[in-house]
Amino acid sequence: MAFQGTQIAVLRRFVLALVVVIVFAAKGSLSKRTEIVGLKRNVIDRCWRWNPDWRRNRQQLATCSVGYAGKMTSLIGKGLIRYVVTDPSDNPLNPKPGTLRYGATMIKGKKWITFKRKMSIELEKPLLIGSFTAIDGRGTEVHIAGNACLLIYKASNVIIHGLWIHHCRSQPPSSVMGPDSKIMALGQVDGDAIRLVTASKVWLDHNTLYECQDGLLDVTRGSTDITISNNWFKNQDKVMLLGHDDGYLRDKNMKVTVMYNHFGPNCNQRMPRIRHGYAHVANNLYQGWVQYAIGGSTSPSVKSEANLFIAPDQSGNKEITWRKKSNGERGSSRFYSVGDVFENGASFVQSGVAWAEPHYNSEQVFTAADARFVRSLTASSGALRCTRRFRC
Template sequence: MACHQCPNANIWCFVLGLFIAIASFAKETKVDGLKLNVIDGCWRWNLDWRRNRKELALCSVGFYGRMSNIIGRNIVYYQVTDPSDNALEPKPGTLRYGATMIRGKKWITFQRDMRIRLEKPLLISSFTAIDGRGPSVHIAGNACLVVFKASNVIIHGLRIHHCCSQAPSLVMDPDGKIMPLGQVDGDAIRLVTASKVWIDHNTLYECQDGLLDVTRGSTDITVSNNWFRDRSCFPATMIAIFGIRT
């Protein structure tokens, strides 16, 4: 069931510290006659990118630069095969299991097109890449994504929409333990005391509160090539924004 829009949405504004850069000022690359910005030109030229997904981490630009800490030795490649969700007992094959239960560096992909309805907000652990390139992956219809006290996170290629506010509840924390979580307002992606996060090529729209909420000392955040629909502004601090469509 769709949730209602926040009545205060129209009075949101950018907070101090917002840095905006437009991708058109960056060096362009051509692939099959198409002009690509510096990020797309970094990986799209490689027709075999599916076999080298982790190379995406080296394409990030912005406050933190390349996300090289997320790749390297001992990285786990995890594929989401099951669109279901259990907030307290995640099953192997689900997105929540990969994002909260696997320790260390992990690169998460999706087996096929899917629509995921999260029971509760998904708290993404450190050193996690969620790579939605290829299939059409929707996270929609209830709770959405939170980066809480985590670092070195990539969120790429997802469609996140119709996110609803959530009452206080128990959830699986980024360390794979059950923790109490206060009320969540209904943002598509919320960052709380997060650092070294790259949000790229996502489509965010029609959420109850906002689309991207970056709060409480979050730093080194890069937001690039995303499509923000149905919102004219959003709270942000210490963000580099490239190629945004509004």
């Protein structure tokens, strides 16, 4: 009888183990199917991720961008320099060959920067990224973390793709090597993951950003024609700021596309906050907020299209939008919601008297997917863990 009892116990453990394997296999299969559905509907990812030979055709990525950045084809073709980062160290004034700073500042002309292996880079001072630069982290795992982070200053035609950027800290005034091998003086720099200052035609795609001292992304001082896509923003109070301050009128010309991003968990506000300019916010997943998700001041225009807004579970603000009064008026902000899906009590207060349309040209235009597919569209948001398998 004791032997029979032992057999029964073993059989029970076997059955339990089998059930666990089946359940996890089913979840994995569902996750895989969800990712594939998203890949088919994501107009950016389906442009290059189906290519099994993407490593030999990295520059194909430049043909895949949409939104206000448009196609990034000026970054490829004749004269392109391919540079590989092999050394994670950093010297802000005398960059060493093989380091990221050397590739970004000492090499002139258009350049495509990749990484030899997995690495974590602790920048001593902010890294100034110049025009016609692609930083491409696909195929490995690259963290920029622990101190200074990225600054795109008076530059155009820039791609930042596939990086983990986190735990960035504010920096005192300093001098650093800038683009084209020129020493530049910097003032105080806030602890943002990526900051754009007077930049144009910039594409930020498939990055994972979190836990920085100030914000995760600032687009300021006349920056325009920006696409922010497929990124994962999490664990942050102030997430994304579009527009320098209420008095900086040049930001009236700012145009930004925010698409296919995953906001959350643990994000508080500014997803984005916009001043003066225009933002097309489409097909993003909002995994809760505390103060608000989308906000603005000084007469911004926002078209919120086919996003999925999941209000926080805890008692608090279920309203998505926030507006700062300007000159005593709640006023002329134009916030429109078209085809959005609201869950868990989320609500969107619309305002303004005129429709806010993006008016894209032929290189920028895309069609937002139905909001019912946002979960699958954003299933691969953030830096991709590419392998030698068929897809990245």
